[in-house]
Amino acid sequence: MLKRKMIKNFTWPLKTATQEIEVTRLYPEVMMELPAAERGIHELNATICIGCGSCARVCPNSCIEMVHFKFGNPLKNKKMQFPQIDYGRCMFCGLCVDECPVECLKMGQRVTMAGWERKDIIKGPDFLATKRFSSKEVADLEAEAKRIAAEKKRIADAKKAAEKEGAAKEGAAKKPAKEGAAANGAAKKKAAAAEAKPKEGGAA
């Protein structure tokens, strides 16, 4: 009973009044310090995104849509499909980030995204991309891709032709199947070598 004196009720607010304001902030001027792990607006590394759509599939709210974007890597992302995120639906769970096989999607410390209309907060790859190729680099890469495609086509054609030839030979001269198999093997080797090349090109 003696302990109940009500003194603390008054002294505590008085003590607090003399302290500096520590938690409340004057918001737009003073922003909160966000940790490195913060799950804010996504950051897309367009140079390595392969456009697989894993993020779109895993999203519980299906707020990710794969859309066309010019400044990505045409070597790895042939259809040039990159995620576009509807922040009106996104709940920042981060499953898309976990699911990404090439770790091109991250969540950063940006958090402001207000807009006047609903469509303003549907952010395309142009807004999300923190790393992207310039148009010249894209053109180079596209040329490279075309070259590789042409080469592949050439090899495939050659392979087809060889196969045809082999079949024709088989049909016409009734030669033993050995040769045909050998020709096939050679074509496969060639194809493998051609595939290895663009990889190097891409890395460069």
Add this chain to the structure above:
Amino acid sequence: MDGIIEIITQFAAQEPAIFALIIGIIGAAVLSAVVNVGAMLVIWADRKVMSDFCNRFGPNRVGGRWGILQLGADAIKLFTKEDVIPSGVDKGVYVWAPILASAGTMLVAAAIPFGALHIGGKDYPLVVANMDISAFYVEAALSIMSIAVFMAGYSSNNKYSILGAFRGVARMIAYEVPMGVCVISVAVMAHSLNLVEIVQSQTVWNAFAQPLGFIIFIIALVTDLGRVPFDQSEAEEEIICGYSTEYSGIRWGLLYFQEYNNFLLGSILMALLFLGGWNGPIIPIPLLDIISPMIWLLMKVIIVIWFIILVRASLFRLRIDQVTDLGWKWMLPLSLVNLGWAVIIGSYFA
């Protein structure tokens, strides 16, 4: 300039009644302006001081870093809001409740001395109506607010409102008596019910002469103002907004404003009755010495206001039955004890 004064004096000589009326109206306008601006400052102080206790900023945008114009912005907002009168309310009573509340406050303001001017070694009290029974009158007029609260709650046709009104009246009845007895105790020692004379008679502050009365009076005052821990009539966690649940816009603004008007006037009354009013050493600087009684009163009023705000930040709300229990079972007997004490002390020193 001289011509105007001549015209006025001539008019005053010819039509004394009309002149008195005009002077009265001008006086009332000045008085209400002073009181209402004071109340606005009290609202601002309430928010700002509360934010200090809670380690927040409080108003900080409108009118610079200290948010001094926040209240102006709020008032403009309230004035321009749509005036909604819900269907089902008792319209006459509903409309008149806020007006009665403001009228009650002005009645208080008319009789309260706002300080004194020290001119030529003499104090001239600043009071509109210097009545002989002003202490009692002020204490009675302060509780007109309770009637307005009951009108508002009763007319609103709302369950929360009616509960708030009942609570407000039960509380008022329980605490008005001890408060009145405290005023009598002060009057006994001053041999007068006139507030000016009560102030002038306080060579020793009444707070020291009758500490029990001081404590009872401040509790009763907080109850009368309806602030935590005695804000049962508008306890928003229980009965939404109590009596003012159905009010909105300027009508709500008036009711809200009167609470703070009363807060200011009650604090002044407190300072006058128990803290020696404007008594204090005269500051020996020209011009400042004229208003030095005002400065002393202002400081005391600020301390009272600050303390009541501190109480809001630090105490739990009592339950309504505990409030009335406290009023009838403790405050009333103790105030009577205090009256006896005042009689003894008063007759001993007289």
Add this chain to the structure above:
Amino acid sequence: MTNASEVLSSIQSAFPGAVLDSRVESDRRLWATIDSNKILDVCKHLSSKLNFDHYSGSAGVDWIARKEMEVVAIMASHGAHQVVAMLKVKTPRENPSVKSLTGLYWNANWYEREIWEMLGINFEGHPELYPLLLSDGLMGAWPWRKDFKGYPDLTTGERAVAITTTEGYTEYHFPPTPAEIEAGTVVTQRPKYPSFREREEREIKSDSEMIMHLGPQHAMVPGPFLLDILVEGERVKKAFLDIGYIHKGIEKIMENRTWLQGITYTDRMCYVASLSNNECYCGAVEKILGLEVPLRAQYIRVILEELSRIQSHLIGTGEFLTLIAGVGFAPWQYMIMDREKIISLIESVTGARLTHTFVRFGGVRNDLPEGFAEQCRKDLPYMKSRIEEFIELFAQDPIYHARMENIGSISAETAKRMGCAGRVLRAAGVAYDMRREDPILVYPELDFDIVTGTRGDSADRIDVTLREILQSIRIIEQCLDKIPSGPIKTDVKIPKKIPAGEAYYRVEDPRGEMGMYVISDGGDKPYRVKVRGPFYATFQTLTPLLEGVYIADAVAIAGSMDGCPSESDR
């Protein structure tokens, strides 16, 4: 100490032939299918002979392929032993009906009502079968059934009767089918939830009484629920509780999401306890998979769950303070200030402030960042001193004691019988804590006390809450000392399709015992997720407590329970 196989043999010897199928998963889990005619006798036997005095909830499952439905009653004991018996009763899908356990266990009421309105299983002998979570118009749609396809759906589409209300909204009603009427299982005239006018007519006896709404929108409610109180003057004579205002159908949604996506929905059941909800769901799935969580991940989970418990307790107590003191009361803002520190700690690990989506099957999402332990060691002693200050503040305040002492008291016996959870139960003096009863993760290795009260009143509940924070701080400090280095995720590849199986997993939520019953049929989505929320259990006991108190006390009692309607409605 009783274990599961002993319980099973005891039932089998007492009622030969009553157990149709059984599985003893471990010492603590017994799965048994009971003959539907003997379920009452078995339960009576369990409660009288084997100390099963805790009816922890029940789940309804629609096995559409087997053409039957199942009601799973979850039985446990308040500390006498640690066996959880999952008693299944099967009933044909055509006219489902089982015996009600309300006669034996008071708190079976809500659980069975929910199963009735969601699955259409009739409970024989249930006193008040009227809608709990759903609106009257949705009755007959049976949303938990597997052939339910939406509202109004393809299967019940022809039954749905569209009605345009006077306000111009379209509402759907689902009258029972002729087959159902013929079978007699579905009542033709379903008892409806009484409207406000009906309730007024029925309950108000004199002119001095009135029914007052506290909610669904009210300064008192922590989320939307309706508390109608019948008052005479300032006295509450009777209280009526109506929940379901934010029924989100989370359990049904989770059936339509992949296993991984389900984690995000557990967050949203109660945002201040999202880590415990994550843990509960992931733990259940790990149990089905038989996964071993790496030690470091276990410690991280424990640390974060305890931090989350601290912040939940702080905001719960803070809200309660505003209810009995007004928003101007400064110490409640101090609680929010302190909570900010804890939230920042959690955020630095999980990256989110409230809905963390942090726990993963077999691990956690992120490792602890650099400097986390140091920050913890700096903040936790400060927290400790602050909490001690709060305890001191309440101890020396006479107004607080006048307001809170002996208000809303529950005795230990009543609390057990009514099946309260968490702080309400512990304040009554029952040391029932899942961290001891059903230890998960590394809790058995940690040293902590279970805080209990003596009187079971509102003041005790707050006291228990605050002292639990001290215990949580103790646990975190131990974890920081003991945490090993190592992987934070299991090496085992988590399959997209979880093998068929079922598991019941319990964690100690900030509000008490939280359990999740997860069934997998081998698909990529859960077959059924049943959440046994702690506040759902406590919520039922609110109305009896409110009889005879003042209005102000009613607010204080409801506040001291730290409610979360979002979790109870799901």
